[in-house]
Amino acid sequence: MMQNTLMTLAMCMLVAAMAGCAPTPPAVMRVRFDPRQGKPVLHIEPQPDGSTGPGVEITIRAIGDDESKDKVILTRTCDGSPETIKLPKVKNARAVGITARPVLEDKVATPKEYRTLPPGVKIEKYTGDPDWDRPKDFDAFWKRAKADLANVPMNARVVEVPEKATATGRLFRVALDSTEGVTFICWLYVPKDTSRTYPAIQTMPGYGAAQNPNDLTAQGFVTLAVNPRGHGVSGEFWPLPNDHYAYHIDNPDRYYYRNAYLDCLRALEFLRTRPEVDKK
Incomplete structure (x- = not known):
């Protein structure tokens, strides 16, 4: 019994030593x-x-x-x-x-x-590529979409995350309501200096990715990192389908990106309510 235990211990030590000597993969800039x-x-x-x-x-x-x-x-x-x-x-x-x-x-x-x-x-x-023609109902479609958003109260829930404060900025977790009853999450960094207002930058994630907090307060910016429905921490409220690029693609009023864009618009509306932001 003791011999088996010692052999097992020796093998574990050998594996650990080999793992410690394994080459570290090169970092990617x-x-x-x-x-x-x-x-x-x-x-x-x-x-x-x-x-x-x-x-x-x-x-x-x-x-x-x-x-x-x-x-x-x-x-x-x-x-x-x-x-x-x-x-x-x-x-x-x-x-x-x-x-x-x-x-x-x-x-x-x-x-x-x-x-x-x-x-x-x-x-x-920038107004888009001149070779891309707008559909004839483009303006009517987005007018209707924005009206749908306007009928949903923003219901902003803003909670500070003090452990993520930096030398120049404070971080807040922001929950906003959007179309189809969906809640999504943003990360708001604001400068600690409240003696003036600041320009704001809103960022959105890549396909299926999370948008993490982005602190540019040292450079004099308010930043709002938006996770549209299903992206990043917003998946807590609306799990992102694997094929969300085609989600309700047969119904323009329910298509994923129609509502994701409205989430981004709702985030911009929220930014305009913040006293730290220069509305100009």
Whole structure:
């Protein structure tokens, strides 16, 4: 009995030692795309733990009417150091596309794809691709949708999360009611300095992802991170279907993205009620 116990203990110690000696997979640098003010740039950043990984391969291309003829205008490999790449101006292109692929030693990493606005167009003045025609009932559809939202009381429940406060900001968990009786969650960061008002930034998640709190109070912004129905912590109230992109796609008034967009509109309405926000 004692012999078996000692053998088992020795095997456990050997497995633990082997696990401790296993090579650590290389960290992958984060790539953040910033399209604000119509002057898009890529920010190459280390991971939150400070590690940088082996680098990132960047390919920038001009996108024309025929994407099979995209013109590559810049390729480079960034090393492990954080840096910012200003995107070049390109004539006669509908947009500029960027592919960021982490450089890994033992496997092909999944690239991240980004796309800018057409060169020279500021984001606040962008009205969409001229080749995309609006349906004839577009305005009537959204007028009806916004009327549906207006019939639902906002019923904002704002609860501070003091353990997530930063040197310059306070965090609040915000629950809002929206169409079809659905509640969704936002994260609100506001500056601690209440002597003035601040511009606000609202962010939304990618497909099926969570939108985590985003503290920009040190830069002088109020931020509202929105989790539309089913996304992130909002899944507590409305579980997100696996195929939510097609949820009620045969019924425009119940289609998932119609109501998810209304969630985002409701969040904007909430922002306008906040005393910290500059309404201009």
